[in-house]
Amino acid sequence: MAGPLYLGFDLSTQQLKAIVIASDLKVISESKVDFDADFAAKYKIKKGVLTNEDEGEVISPVAMWVESVDLVLSRLNEKGCPINEIRGISGSGQQHSSVYWNENAESALRNLDSGKALLDQLSNVFAYEFSPNWQDHSTQTECDHFDAHLGSKQKLAEATGSSSHHRFTGTQILRMRRRRPEVYNNTARISLASSFLASLFLGDIAPIDISDVTGMNLWDIAGEKWNESLLELTATKEGVPELRKKLGDVPLDGGGSLGSISSYFVEKFGFSPECQVAPFTGDNPATILSLPLRPLDAIVSLGTSSTFLMNTPSYKPDPSYHFMNHPTTKGHYMFMLCYKNGGLAREKVRDSLPKPSGSDPWETFNKNVLDTPPLDVKKEGDKAKLGLYFPLPEIVPNVKAGTWRYTCDSKDGSGLEETGDWGAQADARTIVESQALSMRLRSQNLVSKPPNRPELPAQPRRIYLVGGGSLNPAIARAFGDVLGGADGVYRLDVGGNACALGGAYKALWALERKNSDESFDDLIGKRWREEDAIQKVCDGYRDGAFQAYGNVLGAFEEMENRILDVAHN
Known part of the structure; x- marks a missing residue:
């Protein structure tokens, strides 16, 4: 093993994956929880979700995610992974999914008892027991309001990087306030799936990541702040201060440490108390970090x-595609x-x-x-x-x-x-x-x-x-003919673990960079071995x-x- 270890997670629709790498980027260990295989009977899910077709709702039980964290780490331990050598954690969560914490959350997270399961201690900390999934399509009315609010879809895209989409968190929050006002009123903080997972390891509510926040239709990309007008649409003018509090501040730097890992994980799984939690990001941003x-x-x-x-x-920006802040x-x-x-x-x-x-x-x-x-x-x-x-x-x-x-x-x-x-x-x-x-x-x-x-x-x-x-070599050749690729077309093989690997690389960069100016590409690029992950498939x-x-x-x-x-x- 070369140097300290770093742990990356991927909380997707159907699985929670964990991957551990060394400082030289070699994979040391990995484990996963498959939600259907491990929890279908308990949570009545299919392909990781519950569906309510009458309203177009697609949701995931948050308790299942909590339970999966203990399980995936137990499996990592069983494989003999040297968890005590891990010095940094980051990861990804499915973009746009949101978690609604109640007023009990911060205290419960700060006082976790390693003698008990996570779920036993966090069962009463959610204002809503489900998280809207990226496949949710219940928000057409809210999308129409978002597209019109700044004057056009183009104006919304210019401000937030995208026109409105069913899955984007802003429309989901607006629907929650209208459809389930008691949930919205009982919500103390709102996390994305990525910052929710980071919160468990931090033992406190983690801030939303600077890249993942751009999948909400609420963040002003050019201004680097919450868009006041869109907050008003979501929460009414009087409700903006309350919504700001629910969302929290967003650090503009995707690196560094949010703090040390919660003592719960130190005592229960053998993490070092020196292990740091770096910002977690969305699954799409994590993919480009793989x-x-x-x-x-x-x-x-x-x-x-x-x-x-x-x-x-x-x-x-344009309404037909997405722009997001780069995660690093x-x-x-x-x-x-x-x-x-x-x-x-x-x-x-x-x-x-x-x-x-x-x-x-x-x-x-x-x-x-x-x-x-x-x-x-x-x-x-x-x-x-x-x-x-x-x-x-x-x-x-x-x-x-x-x-x-x-x-x-x-x-x-x-x-x-x-x-x-x-x-x-x-x-x-x-x-x-x-x-x-x-x-x-x-x-x-x-x-x-x-x-x-x-x-x-x-x-x-x-x-x-x-x-x-x-x-498929024929498909690769045709894509190269059309798109070009001055240095060629390559097949990237990271074993289906792109998001978790991107999370692990993000943790390594966030904690090993010499200063805030050392780029992810420079640091990871020096250690990344092309021959281990890519194969040239055509000239482009x-x-x-x-x-x-x-x-x-x-x-x-x-x-x-x-x-x-x-x-x-």
Whole structure:
């Protein structure tokens, strides 16, 4: 073991994971609690949550999270992890989820008895026994009010980094005040899932993290403070001082220590009293901390849904995507796009193709992707093929489920027109291109020419692929063709532990940085071994192919706008 150890957590919808790393970033130990496997019978959950479809509520029992902390640490102990060597803790929680503490909370947290279970001592500290989950969609009325309150969705995005969304905490708090006023009135403090978890280890209510706070629609990003007008909307003008007290102050630095670990964990599990608790952050910010992501690097998550994350110094908000404060680097932002239609849409096209002869279900799909040239332009004069494939209603753009196919001039995107079904063989390449084109369209104003290769067009420096789709060489190649990647496209493999690992790295950086100016990228980058976590899967930028997609990017945007106009008229 090299130097002190650091512990990172990930409190997700379905699991609580813990991972312990050494100062040289090597993983020492890990454990997890699977909520369905461990607690389904007790809490009546399914996939980690309870649902009330009549109201669109999706919630998690907070008691289950509390109980999981004792259990995950017991499992870490059983594996022989040297817990006494841990000097720092951080972690992540699912973004936007909120916990409502009552007036008993602070006293109970400060006076925990190591001879008793956490849950036995914290069962009476919650004003509401559930936490709204990120899948909750009960707040449409509140979203409408948030979008209109500052004048438009664009104004809300400019102030807070995002337009309103069902899952964002501001709309959830507003609904709580209106729908369950007794809960709101009995709430002394409101935590996010991340600061809730930090509070348990701190033995006090932890402040909300500077990055996670930007998933609430309440924080003024440019002003670095709570947005007074949005607080008024949430709590009424008279109720703003009370809401400020419930939310607490937000430290502007994502590093440093919040304080020493609670004596409960020292006495019960053998932590050192010197162990420090660093700020915990959201799961999306933690994901970009799972490697030293440099400015203009992008992570593309190709799971059931698709996500595009980029570290950028530019703040150019728009209602169709999210900007959040970077969790460690002041003045930088996390740019995020979320798509419901990712793997599900690709699988639907795959399943419409002839069945493969071998055991790989993607064999036929991949052959069609690789055998089809960009935009299916085989010879001079061929029309470029563009499409949208949405088995589910989509967020970006905000349209209902459906499939649309268009063609246009491949040289300049002119002559855009809708066309009929051109067959599943062409769909295979077009669906992957369409997903990547949407990401390129929305990130094009945030990228610049690669500093080490200024002769190349503006594009991401590197693209890291994660999730199930990252294992597919044809999908990786098509994403590289569309998005570029001056230094290549890489598959990132952190064993499904990106958020917990990001938390552990955050703890290490927060407590080992020489001063507040030492960046996360510099400190972690010096110790991070690429060969242990990433594999180059394609060259990324290809001269000619990249420009071909650029020629039709305007047509792709026009296609989306036409479909949007029909959907909303």
